[in-house]
Amino acid sequence: MPQHILIDAAQRGEQFLSALPDRSVYPTAEALEGLSAFDVPLQEEPVDPAQVLEELDSIGSPATVASPGGRYFGFVIGGTLPAAQGASVLAAAWDQNAGLEMTSPVSSALERVASGWLLSVLGLPESAATGFVTGATQGNFTALAAARHALLSRADWDVEEQGLYGAPEIKVVVGEEVHVSVLKAVSMLGLGRGRLTKVPVDDQGRIRADQVPELDDMTLLCLQSGNVNSGAFDPLEELCQKAEGAGAWVHVDGAFGLWANATAKYAHLLTGVELADSWATDAHKWLNVPYDSGLCFVRNPEDLVAAMSSTAAYLVELGPRQPFHFTPELSRRARGMEIWAALRSLGRQGLAEMFERNCDQARRMAEALTARGIEILNEVVLNQVLARFGNDDRTVQVMKHIQAGGEVWASDTVWQGKRALRLSVSSWATTDDDVDRTLRAIFEAHDLVKATT
Ligand SMILES: Cc1ncc(COP(=O)(O)O)c(C=O)c1O
Numbered sequence: 001m002p003q004h005i006l007i008d009a010a011q012r013g014e015q016f017l018s019a020l021p022d023r024s025v026y027p028t029a030e031a032l033e034g035l036s037a038f039d040v041p042l043q044e045e046p047v048d049p050a051q052v053l054e055e056l057d058s059i060g061s062p063a064t065v066a067s068p069g070g071r072y073f074g075f076v077i078g079g080t081l082p083a084a085q086g087a088s089v090l091a092a093a094w095d096q097n098a099g100l101e102m103t104s105p106v107s108s109a110l111e112r113v114a115s116g117w118l119l120s121v122l123g124l125p126e127s128a129a130t131g132f133v134t135g136a137t138q139g140n141f142t143a144l145a146a147a148r149h150a151l152l153s154r155a156d157w158d159v160e161e162q163g164l165y166g167a168p169e170i171k172v173v174v175g176e177e178v179h180v181s182v183l184k185a186v187s188m189l190g191l192g193r194g195r196l197t198k199v200p201v202d203d204q205g206r207i208r209a210d211q212v213p214e215l216d217d218m219t220l221l222c223l224q225s226g227n228v229n230s231g232a233f234d235p236l237e238e239l240c241q242k243a244e245g246a247g248a249w250v251h252v253d254g255a256f257g258l259w260a261n262a263t264a265k266y267a268h269l270l271t272g273v274e275l276a277d278s279w280a281t282d283a284h285k286w287l288n289v290p291y292d293s294g295l296c297f298v299r300n301p302e303d304l305v306a307a308m309s310s311t312a313a314y315l316v317e318l319g320p321r322q323p324f325h326f327t328p329e330l331s332r333r334a335r336g337m338e339i340w341a342a343l344r345s346l347g348r349q350g351l352a353e354m355f356e357r358n359c360d361q362a363r364r365m366a367e368a369l370t371a372r373g374i375e376i377l378n379e380v381v382l383n384q385v386l387a388r389f390g391n392d393d394r395t396v397q398v399m400k401h402i403q404a405g406g407e408v409w410a411s412d413t414v415w416q417g418k419r420a421l422r423l424s425v426s427s428w429a430t431t432d433d434d435v436d437r438t439l440r441a442i443f444e445a446h447d448l449v450k451a452t453t
Contacts, residue, residue: 024406139280226257237272
C-alpha cells in the first residue's frame with residue numbers, strides 16, 4: 001500500500017473538519033442524491049487506492065451528517081476529541097487485533113491502564129473488570145450476561161454449560177422508562193422481554209422506589225442513570241441498598257449519565273452508584289471518541305469472565321488479562337487506544353470541564369427558550385433539553401424547519417405523550433457561539449411557524 005494514502009486521507013479529513021462550522025449540519029438534498037454515484041457494478045480490474053479515496057471523499061463527504069461539529073444535538077452522539085481522532089488514525093495504520101495479548105501487547109497494555117483510569121474517574125470499585133465493547137447496547141448485553149451467570153450459579157445452575165432449558169427463573173425488574181437496549185439485551189439472553197416486571201416512573205422518568213416489588217437473590221434489577229429523553233437518574237442509593245439486603249443483582253445503564261461522576265457539580269446524581277454489581281456506558285457518546293466504542297464494568301471479574309470466556313488450544317494465553325475473556329468478540333479493533341488518548345489528553349480537570357460546560361450550555365438553552373415562552377418539558381438536570389412549541393403539530397413543524405435549515409440539527413421525540421424537540425448537548429466541539437447560533441435558528445423557525453399557523 002502506498003504510504004502517502006494516509007497523508008492524503010488525513011488531509012481530506014482535516015479539510016472536512018475545518019469546513020464543519022460553515023456547512024449545512026444535515027446533508028443537502030443534492031448531496032444525498034449524489035450518493036447514487038456509488039451505484040456502479042463492481043469492475044473487473046483494480047482501481048488505484050488514491051482514486052478510491054478521491055471517489056469516497058468527493059461523493060461521500062458532502063453526504064455526511066456533520067455530527068462531529070458544534071451544532072449537532074441529535075440523539076446522544078458527541079464528536080471526537082483531537083487526541084482520540086489522532087489515535088484513531090494511528091490505530092487504523094497499526095491495524096492491531098485487540099482480542100489477544102499475543103496479537104497486540106500494546107492494545108492490552110493501553111486497555112489495562114485505561115480500565116484503571118475509567119474505574120477511578122467514574123467512581124466504581126477499583127477491582128471491577130472492564131470490557132471494551134462497541135456501545136452501550138453491547139455493554140448492557142455483556143454485563144447482563146455476567147449477571148445471568150452469577151444469579152443462576154447461586155441456584156447451582158451452570159448456564160454456560162446447561163443453557164436455559166429447565167433453569168430456575170430470573171426475575172428481571174426494570175422501570176417503565178427502561179432504554180430499549182436493555183430490553184434487547186434481555187431478549188438476546190433468553191430472559192424474555194415479555195416476562196419483565198415494569199415499575200412505574202415519575203414525571204421525569206425516574207423509577208419509583210416505593211413501587212419496586214420485593215427483591216430476592218434471583219432478581220436482576222436494571223436501573224438507569226441518564227434517561228435518553230429527560231436525562232433523569234433513578235434513585236440509586238436507596239435501591240442498591242434494598243437490593244443488597246435481598247441479595248439481588250443491580251445493573252446500571254449509564255450510557256451517558258455515568259460520566260456525571262467525573263464532575264464535582266453533577267456527581268450527586270449518582271450517589272450510591274458504586275454499590276451496584278454492573279454498569280454500562282458509552283465512550284462514543286460523551287467521552288467524545290470515534291464510533292464504535294462502549295464499556296461494561298462488572299464488580300466481580302469472575303462473573304464477567306465466566307460469561308465471556310472461551311478457550312481453544314491455538315488461543316495462546318499470555319499475561320495477566322486476556323482481552324477476549326471480557327467481551328463477546330474474539331478479534332476486534334483496538335478501541336481502547338482512543339479511550340486512553342481521550343483520558344490522557346483531558347485529564348480529570350479537562351473531563352470535568354467538558355461535561356460541566358455541556359450541562360451549562362443545556363441549561364442556558366433551556367432558560368433562553370423559556371424566556372421566549374417555549375415550554376421545557378423536563379427538569380434540565382444534565383445535558384438533555386426537551387422543548388415543546390405549543391402543541392404536537394406546531395412542534396413537528398418547528399422541528400422540520402430546524403432540521404431543513406442546515407444551521408442546527410436536533411431530534412424529534414415523544415415525552416409522556418407529547419411531541420418534543422430533543423436537544424442533547426454532548427460534544428466537546430460545541431462553543432458558546434454555537435449555542436447562540438442554535439438559539440437564533442430555533443427562534444427563527446418558531447417565529448416562522450407561528451406566523452403561518
Ligand atoms: C440510556 C441509554 N442506554 C443505552 C443506549 C444505547 O447506546 P448505543 O447506541 O451506544 O448502543 C442509549 C443510547 O442513546 C441510551 O441513551
